[in-house]
Amino acid sequence: MAGSTRAPGGGTGPRGPRTALTREEVLDAAASLVKRNGPAALTMRGLAAELGTAVTSIYWHVGNRESLLDALVERTVQEMGAVRPAGRTPAARIVSVARGLRRELRERPHLIAMVHERGLTERMFLPAQQALVHEVHAAGLRGAKAAEAVRAVQYQVVGYVLVERNRERAPAQRPGEEELWDARSAEHDPALARALARPADPERLFVNSVRALVDGLLTRAGGAVSGGPYPQ
Amino acid sequence: MAGSTRAPGGGTGPRGPRTALTREEVLDAAASLVKRNGPAALTMRGLAAELGTAVTSIYWHVGNRESLLDALVERTVQEMGAVRPAGRTPAARIVSVARGLRRELRERPHLIAMVHERGLTERMFLPAQQALVHEVHAAGLRGAKAAEAVRAVQYQVVGYVLVERNRERAPAQRPGEEELWDARSAEHDPALARALARPADPERLFVNSVRALVDGLLTRAGGAVSGGPYPQ
DNA sequence: GGAGAGCCTGTAACACTGTTACACCGGCGC
DNA sequence: GCGCCGGTGTAACAGTGTTACAGGCTCTCC
Numbered sequence: 306m307a308g309s310t311r312a313p314g315g316g317t318g319p320r321g322p323r324t325a326l327t328r329e330e331v332l333d334a335a336a337s338l339v340k341r342n343g344p345a346a347l348t349m350r351g352l353a354a355e356l357g358t359a360v361t362s363i364y365w366h367v368g369n370r371e372s373l374l375d376a377l378v379e380r381t382v383q384e385m386g387a388v389r390p391a392g393r394t395p396a397a398r399i400v401s402v403a404r405g406l407r408r409e410l411r412e413r414p415h416l417i418a419m420v421h422e423r424g425l426t427e428r429m430f431l432p433a434q435q436a437l438v439h440e441v442h443a444a445g446l447r448g449a450k451a452a453e454a455v456r457a458v459q460y461q462v463v464g465y466v467l468v469e470r471n472r473e474r475a476p477a478q479r480p481g482e483e484e485l486w487d488a489r490s491a492e493h494d495p496a497l498a499r500a501l502a503r504p505a506d507p508e509r510l511f512v513n514s515v516r517a518l519v520d521g522l523l524t525r526a527g528g529a530v531s532g533g534p535y536p537q
Numbered sequence: 538m539a540g541s542t543r544a545p546g547g548g549t550g551p552r553g554p555r556t557a558l559t560r561e562e563v564l565d566a567a568a569s570l571v572k573r574n575g576p577a578a579l580t581m582r583g584l585a586a587e588l589g590t591a592v593t594s595i596y597w598h599v600g601n602r603e604s605l606l607d608a609l610v611e612r613t614v615q616e617m618g619a620v621r622p623a624g625r626t627p628a629a630r631i632v633s634v635a636r637g638l639r640r641e642l643r644e645r646p647h648l649i650a651m652v653h654e655r656g657l658t659e660r661m662f663l664p665a666q667q668a669l670v671h672e673v674h675a676a677g678l679r680g681a682k683a684a685e686a687v688r689a690v691q692y693q694v695v696g697y698v699l700v701e702r703n704r705e706r707a708p709a710q711r712p713g714e715e716e717l718w719d720a721r722s723a724e725h726d727p728a729l730a731r732a733l734a735r736p737a738d739p740e741r742l743f744v745n746s747v748r749a750l751v752d753g754l755l756t757r758a759g760g761a762v763s764g765g766p767y768p769q
Numbered sequence: 770g771g772a773g774a775g776c777c778t779g780t781a782a783c784a785c786t787g788t789t790a791c792a793c794c795g796g797c798g799c
Numbered sequence: 800g801c802g803c804c805g806g807t808g809t810a811a812c813a814g815t816g817t818t819a820c821a822g823g824c825t826c827t828c829c
Contacts, residue, residue: 325776325777326777326778348814348815348816349815349816349817350814350815350816358777358778358779359778359779359780360779360816360817361777361778361779361780361817361818362777362778362779364816364817364818365776365777365778366777369816369817370816370817421653421699421703424703424704424706426700426703426704427704434733438729438733442726442729447726447728447729448726448728448729448732449728449729449732451726451729451732452729452732452733453732453737453741453742453745455733456733456737456742457742457745457746457749460696460697460700460701460742460746461693461696461697461746461750463696463700464692464693464695464696464697464698464699464700465692465693465696466696467653467696467699467700468658468692468695468696468699469692471653471656471658472656472658472659474656494674494679494680494683496679496680496681497670497674497679497680497681497683497684500680500681500683500684500685501666501670501684501687501688505685505688509685510685510688510689510692513685513689514689514692514693514750516753517689517750517752517753517754518693518746518749518750518753519753520749520752520753520756521748521749521750521751521752521753521754522749522753524752524756557806558806558807580785580786580787581786581787581788582785582786582787590807590808591807591808591809592787592788592808593788593789593806593807593808593809594806594807594808596787596788596789597805597806597807598806601787601788602787602788
């Protein structure tokens with residue numbers, strides 16, 4: 306890499322409509338395209354057209370479509386704010402980390418698609434891992450147990466967001482939960498059948514799932530540490 | 538749809554190497570291709586070549602690539618065996634349902650990819666939903682609480698399989714957990730750092746996560762049903 | 770000044786994808 | 800004979816990622 310990326314015409318050249326494409330400009334335009342229409346809408350020709358240049362310039366700057374997506378993922382992950390746990394008990398702070406992570410991910414739906422498509426799920430929650438380690442440690446878990454708890458929460462959060470995001474993209478399920486639980490009343494529990502026929506409230510389901518998991522993880526191995534297991 | 542799909546040359550025609558393509562044959566060949574190399578390897582031309590026919594015949598029989606994949610998903614889901622819960626307590630049986638579902642899914646990795654790509658995650662765990670409803674009911678949960686517990690387990694199982702499958706496809710993570718937890722020892726807990734640097738045992742992590750979640754779900758709202766909230 | 774080097778851009782192609790317009794064949798009913 | 804209909808084949812269109820190659824443009828060195 307040459308250290309100087311000077312523009313041929315100088316800043317805001319008086320002659321041409323644009324000034325010597327930069328790698329950053331390419332990434333910006335690509336991110337904008339992806340943000341607007343999803344990763345599938347990011348074509349090399351379309352990107353070149355958006356930038357008013359030729360495809361080969363794109364390739365010169367970013368090399369590949371793969372590397373372009375890699376760079377976008379990296380950029381977006383770094384753009385995510387640091388998680389700051391809130392709450393009094395370690396369990397509450399873990400739940401707050403999970404909520405924060407989910408919120409940050411949902412603010413960048415394209416990121417989820419890109420990351421999953423490229424097999425970089427790991428990358429997605431490295432930022433939150435250290436916070437989780439801290440809280441799990443504070444809850445009294447040590448060693449392998451602590452590591453397993455951290456990973457359980459990570460998997461749950463990311464898995465949940467994947468499923469949730471996936472379900473949002475599929476409006477018309479063919480058999481569908483609705484008619485399935487409309488016909489046969491579940492276990493003679495009409496309230497249950499009705500609840501399953503209704504669409505789920507994602508935020509509520511998420512928080513309760515994480516809370517249940519964390520409760521199960523902390524009370525199981527570490528003893529009662531979180532200031533009483535039933536704050537209800 | 539004409540009721541009769543008779544072959545022009547009669548069964549196992551004496552003249553040609555094949556006998557009047559059937560929709561079933563197309564689906565079989567497509568499933569074989571997907572099973573071998575994943576959904577991305579299923580191209581219409583490749584499928585036609587595999588069958589020794591022309592692309593237009595494929596289109597005549599299945600209409601679309603979309604519908605072809607839809608049919609494959611439906612077919613594979615129906616091919617999955619029914620889950621049969623094992624264990625004495627409801628919690629144990631729920632865990633066994635989860636394990637069975639995960640096993641069935643992992644035996645069909647292509648299914649996971651297809652289903653996720655097509656936004657049909659819902660479809661994937663409808664077979665297990667009724668078993669889960671039964672067990673959750675047996676555990677004493679009723680109404681909306683029961684529905685939420687069922688959904689929580691569903692989301693966790695499918696989300697876990699998605700994350701797990703995704704991670705398997707990505708051998709080289711760039712920053713990576715290993716060097717991340719090699720440098721800074723976590724919270725002065727070398728055992729934790731070592732555990733996080735090692736790759737996780739997926740089966741163990743899965744079972745423990747589900748167990749913790751189920752414990753949390755059952756002890757939280759239904760009262761002490763699963764043999765006391767603290768078996769420790 | 771001229772020569773060369775390095776950075777960057779443009780043209781045009783290759784191989785591949787899903788999809789379809791159109792012609793064809795082969796048996797059926799009339 | 801004729802037409803019809805189910806099924807097949809040829810060849811094309813539009814789109815994708817990618818690259819070989821030719822050039823322009825600026826800077827540096829002589």
